[in-house]
Amino acid sequence: xxxxxxxxxxEAYESYSDVIYRLCLYKTxxxxxxxxxxxxxxxxxxxxxxKGGEIVNIKSFLYQIARNxxxxxxxxxxxxxxxxxxxDGFQLSGNDHEDIINQSEKNIxxxxxxxxxxxxxxxxxxxxxxxxxxxxxxxxxxxxxxNVTVRFHRGMKQVELFIxxxxxxxxxx
Amino acid sequence: MKTDQKQFNNSLRTFRNIRLTDASKSRIFxxxxxHAQTRNTNNPMMNPYFFIANFFRQPLMATLVLLFFISGxxxxxxxxxxxxxxxxxxxxxxxxxxxxxxxxxxxxxAAFALKLLDRxxxxxxxxxEKDQMTELAAKENFRLFEKEIQQYxxxxxxxxxxxxxxxxxxxxxxxxxxxxLVSAVPQLTTFYQDSTKALLQLAVPVxxxxxxxxxxxxxxxxxxxxxxxxxxESNV
Numbered sequence: 001x002x003x004x005x006x007x008x009x010x011e012a013y014e015s016y017s018d019v020i021y022r023l024c025l026y027k028t029x030x031x032x033x034x035x036x037x038x039x040x041x042x043x044x045x046x047x048x049x050x051k052g053g054e055i056v057n058i059k060s061f062l063y064q065i066a067r068n069x070x071x072x073x074x075x076x077x078x079x080x081x082x083x084x085x086x087x088d089g090f091q092l093s094g095n096d097h098e099d100i101i102n103q104s105e106k107n108i109x110x111x112x113x114x115x116x117x118x119x120x121x122x123x124x125x126x127x128x129x130x131x132x133x134x135x136x137x138x139x140x141x142x143x144x145x146x147n148v149t150v151r152f153h154r155g156m157k158q159v160e161l162f163i164x165x166x167x168x169x170x171x172x173x
Numbered sequence: 174m175k176t177d178q179k180q181f182n183n184s185l186r187t188f189r190n191i192r193l194t195d196a197s198k199s200r201i202f203x204x205x206x207x208h209a210q211t212r213n214t215n216n217p218m219m220n221p222y223f224f225i226a227n228f229f230r231q232p233l234m235a236t237l238v239l240l241f242f243i244s245g246x247x248x249x250x251x252x253x254x255x256x257x258x259x260x261x262x263x264x265x266x267x268x269x270x271x272x273x274x275x276x277x278x279x280x281x282x283a284a285f286a287l288k289l290l291d292r293x294x295x296x297x298x299x300x301x302e303k304d305q306m307t308e309l310a311a312k313e314n315f316r317l318f319e320k321e322i323q324q325y326x327x328x329x330x331x332x333x334x335x336x337x338x339x340x341x342x343x344x345x346x347x348x349x350x351x352x353x354l355v356s357a358v359p360q361l362t363t364f365y366q367d368s369t370k371a372l373l374q375l376a377v378p379v380x381x382x383x384x385x386x387x388x389x390x391x392x393x394x395x396x397x398x399x400x401x402x403x404x405x406e407s408n409v
Contacts, residue, residue, distance in 0.1 A: 009209060013202055018192045025191065035197055042205045050209070109184035128185050159181070167177045 005049050012058050013042055019059070019130055020066050026110060026125065027070045037073065041065045059132070060139040067122075067140075112162045120155030127152050255296050255303075256310035265317060273324075283328035286321045290347045293318040297354050311355070318351060 020041050024034035044065050048055070055061045113125050122141060126132045134152070138145040193201070251263035269289060276282045297314055300306045325344055 006206075006209065009205070013205065017198060017201070021193045022188070022191050026188075035193070035201060038193070039201045039204050042201070043208050046205060046209045107184065107188075109181050110188055112181065129189055131189075163177050163181055 005046075008049060009042065009046050012045060012062065016059055016062050017042070020062055022129065023063065023066050023125075024070065026129070028073065033073070037066065037069050040069055044069075057136065057139050060136055063126075063140040064142075108166075112159055112166070115162055116155050116158050120151050120158060123148055123151040124155040124159065255300055255305070256314045257300075257305065257307065279328045283325055286325035286328060287343060287347070289321045290318060290325070290344070293321065294347065294350050294354060297351075301354070301357070315351075315355075322348075 017038060021034055021038050024037040024041075025031060028034055028037070041062055045062060048061075109128070113121060113128070116124060123137055126137045126140065127134075132140070134145045134148045137148045137152075141148070143151075247260065247263060248268055251260040251268060254260040254264055273282070273285055276285045293314055297306070297311070300310055300314075322344060
C-alpha cells in the first residue's frame with residue numbers, strides 16, 4: 001500500500017511539477033519562492049494521499065493546493081496587496097510599458113494576462129499557458145464548464161484589446 | 174496586429190517551456206520523499222471527525238447514547254412529579270439522594286434539607302389543588318418530610334450556639350406550614366390527627382430554646398428570639 005502511494009506521488013511529481021512551478025512563478029514572480037511552493041504542494045499532496053484521500057483529477061487537485069498556498073503566501077507577505085502586485089504585471093523591473101517591450105518575449109503574454117480582470121485571469125492563463133480543457137479548469141477553479149467558457153471568451157476579448165493597445169504604443173515609440 | 178498576435182503566441186509558448194532545472198527538481202523531490210518517509214502511512218492521521226463518525230456506527234455506543242438521553246429525559250420529567258406519580262420514586266430515591274451527595278459541608282446539607290422540606294410542602298399543596306390528595310400519598314409525603322427534618326437536625330449539630338436559634342426557627346416554621354396544610358385538606362382528617370402528634374415530636378423542645386434565649390438575652394443579633402418562643406408555645 002505504501003509503495004503504491006509513493007508510486008502515485010512519484011508519477012504525479014514527474015507529470016506535474018513543472019506545471020505547478022510555472023503557476024507559482026507566474027503568481028509570485030520569484031523563482032526561489034516558486035520552488036518552495038512546489039515543494040509544499042507535493043508535501044500536502046502526500047499528506048492527503050497518506051490519509052486515504054481519494055482524488056478524481058490529480059492535476060486539478062494539485063492546482064487547488066497551489067492556489068491556496070499562494071493565497072497564504074500573500075497573506076503572510078503583507079508587503080503589498082495582491083491587486084497591486086497583479087496590476088504591476090509579470091515583470092522583473094519597473095512598471096513602464098517600455099520595460100515590457102524591452103523584456104524577453106516570454107514575459108509579454110504573462111504581462112498582458114496579468115492586466116485582465118481577476119475573474120478572467122486564471123481562466124485565460126490555464127487555457128492558454130497550460131492548455132487545460134474547460135472541464136479541467138472548472139474543476140480547478142470550482143466553477144462550471146459553461147462559466148469557464150464564458151469567462152475565457154470575455155477574457156480573450158480583453159487580451160485582444162490589450163494587444164491592440166500594445167501595438168499602437170509600440171508604433172509610436 | 175498579426176505580428177503582435179504572433180508575438181503574443183510565441184511568448185506563450187516560451188513561457189510554457191519554462192521548467193524546473195534538473196538540480197532543483199531533484200532537490201525538491203528529495204525533500205518531499207524525506208517528509209513522506211517520516212510519516213507512518215500504516216496508521217493514518219486521525220481525522221478530527223473520525224471518532225465522531227465511527228462513534229455512531231457502533232451499535233453499543235449508539236445504544237449508550239440513547240440510554241443517556243432517555244435517562245436524562247426521565248430525570249427531568251421526574252422533577253415535576255407528585256406523590257403517587259410513576260416517576261416520583263425516581264425523584265425521591267435517585268435524584269434527591271444524588272444531589273445530597275454533592276453537598277459537602279454541613280451548612281450546604283442543612284440548606285438542602287430545608288429546600289426539600291419546602292418541596293414536600295409544595296407537593297402536598299399541588300396535590301390538594303388538583304384534588305388528587307389521598308391518605309396514601311399524604312403518608313408517603315409525610316414520611317419524606319420527617320426524614321428531612323432528621324437530616325436537617327443532623328446537619329445543624331455542628332452549628333455554633335449563636336446560629337442554632339435561627340436554625341430552630343427555620344425548621345419549626347416549616348412544621349407549622351405543614352400542619353396548616355394538612356389541617357386544610359378535608360380528605361386527611363385521620364391523617365391530620367396522627368401527623369399533628371408526630372409534628373410535635375419533631376419540633377425542638379421548649380427547654381432548649383429557653384436556655385439559649387437566656388444566654389443570648391443581651392445580644393442584639395437575636396431580636397427574633399421572642400418570635401421563636403411564641404411558635405414553640407403554640408405547639409405545646
